[in-house]
Amino acid sequence: MTGRLRPTPPFPRRAVTVAAATAVCASLLAGCGSLTGTSGATKDPVTVMTWAPEGTSATNMPGMPAMARAYARWVNENGGINGRELEVITCNEHNDTVSAGRCARRAVAEEVAAVVGSYSQHGRAFMSPLESEGIPYIGGYGVTDEEFTSPLSYPVNGGHATLIAGSGRQLAAQCERVTLVRPDTINGDQMPSLISAGLAEGDREEASDVRAPEDASEYKRQSELALELLEVEDRGTEGACVTAALGDRTDTFFDSFRRLRKDSEPIRLASVLGSVQQSLVDRTGGSGSPFEGASITSWYPAADDPAWDTMRAVVREHAFSDNRVDVSDPGVQTTWIAYTVLHRLIESIHDGPVTGRSLRQALDSGIGADGIDTGGLTPKLSWNYQDVLGAGDYPRIANTMVSFQEVRDGRLVASRDGFVNVAKTLERRYTYAQSRAAAE
The missing domain is CATH 3.40.50.2300 (Response regulator)
Known part of the structure; x- marks a missing residue:
């Protein structure tokens, strides 16, 4: 209107x-x-x-x-x-x-x-x-x-640049390896290098990249690929994390992912605010939501x-x-x-x-x-x-500030006090992208 x-x-x-x-x-x-x-x-x-x-x-x-x-x-x-x-x-x-x-x-x-x-x-x-x-x-x-x-x-x-780079920083402390599920768009093409720049600050390897359509009704194929990448070289899923930034379709992806993932597989979920927010947690069960324990990166302080x-x-x-x-x-x-x-x-x-x-x-x-x-x-x-x-x-x-949050007892709350400055992470990503472009 x-x-x-x-x-x-x-x-x-x-x-x-x-x-x-x-x-x-x-x-x-x-x-x-x-x-x-x-x-x-x-x-x-x-x-x-x-x-x-x-x-x-x-x-x-x-x-x-x-x-x-x-x-x-x-x-x-x-x-x-x-x-x-x-x-x-x-x-x-x-x-x-x-x-x-x-x-x-x-x-x-x-x-x-x-x-x-x-x-x-x-x-x-x-x-x-x-x-x-x-x-x-x-x-x-x-x-x-x-x-x-x-x-x-x-x-x-x-913008999404700080969220994705910040997500890499947040997950570097929790994950040995990360699979990123992101839109198959021009804007989405920037995400793998951004999250990998954040992961590099914790001496983690680059994130695996899974492209996905923005408006799909299910993501079975992308979920299968995400699991395959997390289990590469028969390492199992210990220390594995999957993060998705698909806007309104993020829940659709995680629904497909949950159907394929075994309950015994300790895979940590993550996302960024805008793809996962409090209303989604409420809608999917609150404290019983599949997002309980998920790591969420935001621009702003927690809603409380x-x-x-x-x-x-x-x-x-x-x-x-x-x-x-x-x-x-x-x-x-x-x-x-x-x-x-x-x-x-x-x-x-x-x-x-x-x-x-x-x-x-x-x-x-x-x-x-x-x-x-x-x-x-x-x-x-x-x-x-x-x-x-x-x-x-x-x-x-x-x-260049972000905040680290998590879903705890069905609420999105701060997982650490204050803001985290990702300016150096963004600069690292830019330098890294330049060097890769020169090598290619």
């Missing part, structure tokens, strides 16, 4: 007192401007767009536009951001190139100030129209090369971390009964962080309209130069030259 979220006239908060709202603001940002006020917005509204695929046969992210709408309701019912109301336009990206380009062209036609907290695998289709009009892409989900190369992209996480308290409060109050908004979903979390960044940027623009140009100036030389505080959900974010990774395929990565 698409359409503009029109400004809502201010009215008394239904369940949150002014004092409570003030506390929520304080936990989100260091100062919320007019957010704690009761008067309506007085300046020109700020129009942005959020897109994501919905209702497709592959990966779907309906919670991202739903979270964007809830965020807008929150700020608008509390006086806007520095007196400016937030208008959100949503677009169904449909997981195809044509629709991704159509969403981007619509963003241009609607003269949005930014595209915020969105998901698309079709970077070539959407980034060119945005670049031609100077529209910044803030907080994309992180699945395309363009998000980490375009000067108009401001990613809040390290207090740093998410503000988002949870906003979702309870402003997402109503919208079951698309799952606070443990990494798409929803990414959209929340992206709008947190936007919020800080708008607060920093005191004079003149909020446009793509003024947002880019704030990002490149204003508040973005000092780092944007996301309340502990990420490190401070800055996309200045000295603050981005600047290595190989990922020059725009500003956040």
Whole structure:
């Protein structure tokens, strides 16, 4: 479903007192401007767009536009951001190139100030129209090369590159050998070298690579191959791990894998957030889920971390009964962080309209130069030259941190405190890939 979220006239908060709202603001940002006020917005509204695929046969992210709408309701019912109301336009990206380009062209036609907290695998289709009009892409989900190369992209996480490299780091401490099941796509082609770079930091051998279609209804053949690779040279399955990163089809793969795997085979399961998340664990049995004990790599703190308290409060109050908004979903979390960044940027623009140009100036030389505080959900974010990774395929990565989690008693919880920096792992991968290319 698409359409503009029109400004809502201010009215008394239904369940949150002014004092409570003030506390929520304080936990989100260091100062919320007019957010704690009761008067309506007085300046020109700020129009942005959020897109994501919905209702497709592959990966779907309906919670991202739903979270964007809830965020807008929150700020608008509390006086806007520095007196400016937030208008959100949503677009169904449909997981195809044509629709991704159509969403981007619509963003241009609607003269949005930014595209915020969105998901698309079709970077070539959407980034060119945005670049031609100077529209910044803030907080994309992180699945395309363009998000980490375009000067108009401001990613809040390290994309799949950091997740897969981080997964290698996490599994290096637990596994003697690893089989990776990944999409048979251009983006998937990068995964084997990324996870192997992480494994190398624990002196582990390269991961075995199993390609799989993104939208299959079963994965028997890939499961058989994964087991064969884990048992190569008659070593058995002791110390063996299988990790899959197939988005919405990850559970389908593991279902096929469980049917072939013997109960006595001690094979550890692993994945990355977005492919396995709390809703999947709940749906497959909670503490009795086959994912119990699985290792999961994430960009962000575990969903029970207090740093998410503000988002949870906003979702309870402003997402109503919208079951698309799952606070443990990494798409929803990414959209929340992206709008947190936007919020800080708008607060920093005191004079003149909020446009793509003024947002880019704030990002490149204003508040973005000092780092944007996301309340502990990420490190401070800055996309200045000295603050981005600047290595190989990922020059725009500003956040190289991941968190290690595991499924324990049916809940995704932190398996170690704090973040793990995979910057050196990514640099190792780039150097390694260069050397292999030269040898070939």
